[in-house]
Amino acid sequence: MDPLGHQLLQQRLDQIPSVLEEMLARGPAPLKPGTMNSPRFIITGTGSSEAHARYLEMLLNLYTEKAASYLPLSGFSDTHQPAFAGKTLVVFSQGVSPNAQIALRRRKDFAHTVLFTATNPDTARRAGKPDRAALLETLLEGGGELVEFPLAEEYTTLIRFVGPMAGYLACLQFVAQLSACRFRPPAAKDILPLLSAEPPTDLVNAILHHADRFANGFNLVTAAPISDFAQNLACKFMEGLFWPCPPISDFLQFAHGPFQQITAHPRPVIILQGNSPLETELVGRSIGMLRTVGLDAYVVHVDAPPLTSIFGFEAALNRLVYRAIAARQVDQVNWPGKGRDDLLYGFCSDVPAAS
Numbered sequence: 001m002d003p004l005g006h007q008l009l010q011q012r013l014d015q016i017p018s019v020l021e022e023m024l025a026r027g028p029a030p031l032k033p034g035t036m037n038s039p040r041f042i043i044t045g046t047g048s049s050e051a052h053a054r055y056l057e058m059l060l061n062l063y064t065e066k067a068a069s070y071l072p073l074s075g076f077s078d079t080h081q082p083a084f085a086g087k088t089l090v091v092f093s094q095g096v097s098p099n100a101q102i103a104l105r106r107r108k109d110f111a112h113t114v115l116f117t118a119t120n121p122d123t124a125r126r127a128g129k130p131d132r133a134a135l136l137e138t139l140l141e142g143g144g145e146l147v148e149f150p151l152a153e154e155y156t157t158l159i160r161f162v163g164p165m166a167g168y169l170a171c172l173q174f175v176a177q178l179s180a181c182r183f184r185p186p187a188a189k190d191i192l193p194l195l196s197a198e199p200p201t202d203l204v205n206a207i208l209h210h211a212d213r214f215a216n217g218f219n220l221v222t223a224a225p226i227s228d229f230a231q232n233l234a235c236k237f238m239e240g241l242f243w244p245c246p247p248i249s250d251f252l253q254f255a256h257g258p259f260q261q262i263t264a265h266p267r268p269v270i271i272l273q274g275n276s277p278l279e280t281e282l283v284g285r286s287i288g289m290l291r292t293v294g295l296d297a298y299v300v301h302v303d304a305p306p307l308t309s310i311f312g313f314e315a316a317l318n319r320l321v322y323r324a325i326a327a328r329q330v331d332q333v334n335w336p337g338k339g340r341d342d343l344l345y346g347f348c349s350d351v352p353a354a355s
Contacts, residue, residue, distance in 0.1 A: 005157040005332035009322055012154070012161045016315075017195050019150045019162055020169055024188045028173035032145045034112035036178065038088035041068040042110070044076065044103050045092030048160055051232035052092040052116065052167040055310065058225045059175040063182045063307075076103040084109040092116045094154065094163040096124070096132045098348040104135065105348075113144035116170055118152040118163060127153055147174055157332040159239040159325075161318055164232050165195075168310055183307060190308055197312035199320040203270065203298035207324050213268055213296070217244045221254050221286060222272035223279050225306050226313070230272070233317050240321040241330055246270070251282040259289065268296040274309045275302070 002008055041060060045053035053070055060068035068090075075081075089110040093100030096119045107113040115136075124133035140146065149170035151162040169186060176185040207214060220234055227250040238245040249258045262269070269290055273283045283299060290297045302312030325332065 049092035194312035
């Protein structure tokens with residue numbers, strides 16, 4: 001009935017507002033003392049979870065007195081890493097993927113462990129994954145904690161829409177509980193209106209009618225700190241349409257190489273603009289610069305500060321990518337390379353557990 005997965009993707013897009021509304025109404029589970037008292041965090045995640053990990057890193061470093069660093073999953077494959085001692089490990093993995101388990105298996109090297117996930121022992125067991133259920137039970141028995149967010153079992157299609165949105169909100173709710181946090185707990189009035197953000201008409205028309213201009217590559221340009229955690233915005237085009245993942249540049253970084261490269265090899269630019277007056281000027285300067293060399297520029301404007309604008313950018317680009325998926329009849333169920341990625345996706349099985 002839905003061989004390409006398009007109906008399923010539409011259903012997931014439609015349920016995002018209710019999922020986030022429920023999270024906001026319910027509020028987060030209280031954090032354990034190990035988390036509340038931790039001064040330093042090492043955070044990891046891959047795929048859409050990399051964006052969550054880098055978002056949490058930003059929140060901790062800019063809005064609390066705590067310190068955080070992002071480390072890719074391969075950084076946990078070294079069996080001897082004394083730098084982990086005394087820190088809290090934070091792992092993001094919506095489904096507790098095999099490679100996320102590389103980091104979880106190093107948890108004894110840390111003072112405390114937190115796993116942000118949509119999976120718990122019961123859901124893992126019901127899904128026929130007893131090994132993941134056992135891993136989660138062992139983590140909890142050892143004093144670690146789960147920060148759960150929807151959507152459990154968001155599989156079938158390659159691209160995910162619900163989990164990425166819910167993960168950002170879980171990060172905000174997590175950090176808002178920490179002492180001396182410099183923002184108030186997220187409220188429905190701050191988040192839910194952003195979920196209505198739409199892509200600009202000129203960008204929609206360009207993607208639908210001149211897709212070849214984007215399919216060979218384009219650039220994303222935005223301001224810090226969004227530029228540090230916009231990975232999932234770029235990955236939407238790679239996972240949803242199988243296009244090259246666009247490079248992400250801060251406005252000022254864009255003038256140090258990316259602009260020159262796309263002038264030599266012309267391709268479009270999508271600019272993400274928040275609500276600061278400085279961004280208005282930077283957007284104007286960027287568009288003027290691009291027009292001088294005949295390059296196309298499209299602006300996705302979300303009237304919100306960096307703390308929450310990611311929800312609007314996610315919503316707008318979700319709609320844009322979904323429309324392109326439907327128009328191009330992209331097969332999201334039997335995607336290219338399906339079932340042929342285990343040499344890396346299943347790398348965990350070849351990594352020795354920490355003693």
